[in-house]
Amino acid sequence: MRKFEYLRPEDRARAVDLAANPDVKLLGGGTNLIDLMKIGVETPEFLVDTTRLGLDEIESRADGGLRIGASVRNTDVASDDRVRERFPVLSAAVLAGASGQLRNMATVGGNLLQRTRCAYFQDVTKACNKRKPGSGCPAQTGANRELAILGGSEHCIATHPSDMAVALRALDASVLIETEKGAETIPLADFYRLPGERPDIETNLPYGSLIVAIDIPAPRNGARSSYVKVRDRASFGFALASVAGVLRVADGRVAEVALALGGVAPLPWRARVAEAQLMGAPAEPDRFRAAIDAELEAAQPRPENAFKVTLARRIVVRVLNELAGATREGEAS
Amino acid sequence: MTKVRLTVNGQPWTVDIDPRVTVLDLLREHLGLTGAKKGCDRGQCGACTVLRDGRRVNSCLVLAVSADGSEIVSVEGLAGDSDLHPLQRSFLDHDAYQCGYCTPGQLCSAVGALAELEAGWPSAVTDKGSTPTLEPEEIRERMSGNLCRCAAYVNIVAAVYEVGRSA
Numbered sequence: 001m002r003k004f005e006y007l008r009p010e011d012r013a014r015a016v017d018l019a020a021n022p023d024v025k026l027l028g029g030g031t032n033l034i035d036l037m038k039i040g041v042e043t044p045e046f047l048v049d050t051t052r053l054g055l056d057e058i059e060s061r062a063d064g065g066l067r068i069g070a071s072v073r074n075t076d077v078a079s080d081d082r083v084r085e086r087f088p089v090l091s092a093a094v095l096a097g098a099s100g101q102l103r104n105m106a107t108v109g110g111n112l113l114q115r116t117r118c119a120y121f122q123d124v125t126k127a128c129n130k131r132k133p134g135s136g137c138p139a140q141t142g143a144n145r146e147l148a149i150l151g152g153s154e155h156c157i158a159t160h161p162s163d164m165a166v167a168l169r170a171l172d173a174s175v176l177i178e179t180e181k182g183a184e185t186i187p188l189a190d191f192y193r194l195p196g197e198r199p200d201i202e203t204n205l206p207y208g209s210l211i212v213a214i215d216i217p218a219p220r221n222g223a224r225s226s227y228v229k230v231r232d233r234a235s236f237g238f239a240l241a242s243v244a245g246v247l248r249v250a251d252g253r254v255a256e257v258a259l260a261l262g263g264v265a266p267l268p269w270r271a272r273v274a275e276a277q278l279m280g281a282p283a284e285p286d287r288f289r290a291a292i293d294a295e296l297e298a299a300q301p302r303p304e305n306a307f308k309v310t311l312a313r314r315i316v317v318r319v320l321n322e323l324a325g326a327t328r329e330g331e332a333s
Numbered sequence: 334m335t336k337v338r339l340t341v342n343g344q345p346w347t348v349d350i351d352p353r354v355t356v357l358d359l360l361r362e363h364l365g366l367t368g369a370k371k372g373c374d375r376g377q378c379g380a381c382t383v384l385r386d387g388r389r390v391n392s393c394l395v396l397a398v399s400a401d402g403s404e405i406v407s408v409e410g411l412a413g414d415s416d417l418h419p420l421q422r423s424f425l426d427h428d429a430y431q432c433g434y435c436t437p438g439q440l441c442s443a444v445g446a447l448a449e450l451e452a453g454w455p456s457a458v459t460d461k462g463s464t465p466t467l468e469p470e471e472i473r474e475r476m477s478g479n480l481c482r483c484a485a486y487v488n489i490v491a492a493v494y495e496v497g498r499s500a
């Protein structure tokens with residue numbers, strides 16, 4: 001690991017000051033950053049610890065939503081009673097990721113900004129447009145089984161690995177940040193960028209941003225939510241494909257729906273095409289299938305990951321069936 | 334070099350270390366506590382699991398400087414003043430290892446996992462909205478961050494289950 005200096009600012013203002021230096025990396029739980037420093041992908045000169053800035057509270061908002069501090073550990077998000085009650089999909093998504101140990105360490109801010117697990121990105125002896133702009137993307141024709149079928153470009157098909165962010169995307173969460181210029185709120189919808197020609201620029205975060213919290217608006221009345229993840233092993237593996245679904249059915253028809261896909265795109269993928277087809281439609285399996293098929297028309301599978309198209313279709317239908325079933329039971333009881 | 338104060342298995346330490354040193358390397362290379370093992374050094378195997386302020390963590394990914402002020406317990410400290418921790422006893426009784434390399438991490442992880450279950454924290458296999466109960470399925474899911482190259486999993490689950498049940 002390259003030498004660096006460790007700094008622990010005493011408050012947010014000082015942390016924001018320090019973050020303005022291009023040689024600084026902010027440290028959360030370290031579960032991604034320390035790993036990437038060990039393998040030479042990240043080489044900061046200064047490491048600024050953000051875990052003791054008092055950003056570790058979960059608060060109820062006046063509208064019935066929640067504000068989750070950036071340093072709250074993933075475990076504490078998943079086991080918070082308010083999260084479990086109001087946003088079961090978020091608790092489930094967090095618990096579907098990593099291991100008990102890692103969730104005890106990982107923070108909310110770090111989880112949002114974790115980097116891709118693409119093997120070429122992690123191997124400094126290989127070309128990678130994300131790590132070294134202009135060097136090429138061997139994944140296009142190489143080992144692309146785990147990589148994107150939606151939203152990729154000829155320059156990069158890396159996937160975003162977070163489970164948590166997929167649930168937050170379905171819940172219309174926003175990210176609260178602070179920079180030298182002040183505080184700002186960025187909807188998660190505008191937070192991540194597609195790779196296009198610049199896969200090295202992954203977010204629309206202003207330069208030197210400190211993430212301070214995430215806001216989740218009040219749950220939609222009567223809606224059910226759930227997370228389904230498929231991976232190579234039963235536990236402790238990244239998603240090959242996952243879906244966060246939110247659904248409300250009224251009189252047999254879809255009254256509200258939100259679908260976000262994980263493991264298939266460079267960012268948590270909100271399935272807007274499918275949602276538009278579902279709104280007002282009968283909450284029936286053939287409609288669910290038709291809607292996700294329409295979404296997946298845009299898929300550009302690579303030789304090794306064509307299976308993800310089928311997988312994504314099946315888990316979306318499954319989650320919608322489950323949620324529609326739960327809604328019917330709820331009405332009956 | 335940075336000054337770091339921490340308690341390790343009940344004993345306070347003040348050390349002057351390079352900020353690159355992880356808690357795992359601090360234990361093994363600086364304090365002579367070689368119980369916690371280095372399997373992958375990347376959070377993928379769990380062999381380095383210790384308790385930090387009562388919670389299990391992968392010590393290979395914690396910088397010692399960032400753990401300043403915390404209380405670390407490694408496998409050497411699990412039993413405290415007694416001979417063996419109940420989980421150590423149970424691992425012996427159930428033959429829950431073969432080569433033993435993963436065992437210190439399994440033990441610390443199991444201590445943490447049982448405490449988390451006791452505290453009512455859900456896992457991926459807990460029914461939505463309910464309080465988790467001690468089941469082999471819960472133990473398998475909660476221990477999934479600890480790999481065992483000898484595949485002693487079946488006996489590990491049995492060993493942890495028994496301690497959880499008698500607690």
Ligand SMILES: Cc1cc2nc3c(=O)[nH]c(=O)nc-3n(C[C@H](O)[C@H](O)[C@H](O)COP(=O)(O)OP(=O)(O)OC[C@H]3O[C@@H](n4cnc5c(N)ncnc54)[C@H](O)[C@@H]3O)c2cc1C
Binds near residue numbers: 028029033035211238
């Ligand atoms: C073996 C293994 C398996 C895993 N499996 C999964 C999985 O299945 N699903 C999943 O979702 N994740 C998985 N993860 C990833 C894990 O969830 C992330 O590493 C973790 O969430 C990152 O959080 P952290 O606090 O440790 O971030 P860090 O490693 O500390 O930081 C990550 C990035 O965020 C930045 N950052 C941190 N805090 C802030 C802040 N407040 N403001 C601005 N920037 C900040 C850092 O500068 C860095 O760039 C796995 C990790 C490992 C090692």
Ligand code: FES
Binds near residue numbers: 377
């Ligand atoms: S050595 Fe830490 S998880 Fe493998």
Ligand code: FES
Binds near residue numbers: 429433481482
């Ligand atoms: S006993 Fe050999 S690795 Fe687990």
